[in-house]
Amino acid sequence: MAQKYNDIILEVRGKIGIIKLNRPKSLNAFGGTLIMDVIAGLRELNEHPDTVFTVLTGEGRFFSSGADVKAEAGREPEEFKNDAEKKVSFMSRFSYAIELLRSVIDHKKVFVLALNGPGVGGGAAWFQGVADIVLAAEGAWLQVPFNALGLVPENGSAIAFAQSMGVHRANDFLMFGRKCTVEELEQWGMVNRIFPAQGFHQSVTKFLEEQLDVNDGKSMMETKRLQNAPRRTERMMAVFDAMEALAERFVEGAPAQRFRDKKALLEGEIAVSNSFYFITNDSSYSQIERSI
Template identity: 75%
Template sequence: MATASKYKYTDIIFEIKGKIGIIKFNRPKSLNAFGGSLLGDTVSALRELNEHPDTVFTVLTGEGRFFSSGADVKAAAGRQTVEYANPAAKKIDFMASISTAIELLRSMIDHKKVLVLALNGPAVGGGAAWFEGIADIVLAADTAYLQVPFSALGLVPEFGSATAFYHSIGAHRANDFLMFGRKLTAQELEQWGMVNRILPTQGFHQKVVDFLEDQLNINDGKSMMETKRLQNLPLRRERMLAVYDAAEALAERFVEDAPKQRFAEKNKLLLGKSRGGAL
């Protein structure tokens, strides 16, 4: 029987099934974009499960057909333009705006339970970069894929993903994915070692629970958690430093207005193609 959280969450579904804690992004109409209170809710739920006395696995997954489409572009477009006194003020303001994302990454890096990423569907941008290299186990639906547009938008790999993907799949494959925006299917990700197992999309969430329950029937929960602790212990400092290095690099891109310029260039190109097609 599933149990609920003691806290009220708006943009995630939280439940505990025996020794399995589940955090499910619940903004399916926006393809689980990082808007509303989704990031804050997730940080709180990770903290709650980290201290839970009985759970072994923490599952991070999504409701609907997408795991996550990353940044909430519509919400960002609606923000008012701010005039800054100098570049330093602009950078400080940006760094303050990403504090929740940094705490989310720290919460995952320091999470004591076995962190299972269950990719129920495609993931784009931050959804394809923030979680995959940090998770201890990655299960993917057969229709899932990952893709990031960082270089195309004048951005950089976000919140330590360059280091995390390097650890998981190696430098050349990570560069192909992060620099060039290559779309990686679940099947390619399994071949490259990023995904542990591919499961059918139909009934995916229940199949994830069934798989983890089978592991709990075979293996001791404390031993699995200790294996995770020992494996990740030497990686913790490097991962956290990578998060802050990436945040600083991303902030500088925004200070330079690189993303704004790339958006303007792409919109101009699209407008030109539209006019050309109309003639």
């Protein structure tokens, strides 16, 4: 099954389906065909006759570094007749992300997010609030630069995080770009369990297999359905509202100016603040602690 996709590895181990983000050189940034591959993988596993769990995880040392900042910084500006045309253009760009979140929200299997390493931006916010179970590797962390880039929390994460960890903690994380360790997030109810970083993927599989030895798969899936069904409309509206607000930010030009400021530093490397990263010629990232 892995050969069907360019930027993910999809495999089935008994009753466990695994989607592994597979762009480790770019720290699993959302470039290439990654988003479309994940959507297709979720659809395939949603209809798989045998699986109970669907695990989303990453290859390499990061879960995901989020948007491909280097590609965004190099995007040529477009001309629009008016603000309405500009907004519609940006809304159409977000269709992949909207379908990705719908695929998670409507997924029939128990959706397990397995954070093998740090998550940044979309990699820290898109899946965490809508996953059924969140497992993490020791030492992993999450951080978002949305407001630093003139953006807004994406894909309904403002509501999802507030529901999971409380409004004040969510504001600290989403507004101020606070870097949160998975150990903190476990205390706040955002992470279920933490496993050693060494052998993390094996630990996740072993843990889920142990749950299958004790619990009936269909019952776990029904538990998920009963819990999530009343929240489906609210979650989808949150995704749409976030995309609409994000499009308005692009209409106002705030993100474009922020990206232009970063592009001025992009010549082999780009210095990025807080949760921004040095992007080298091979698109790899390394974290820097630096104020904007």
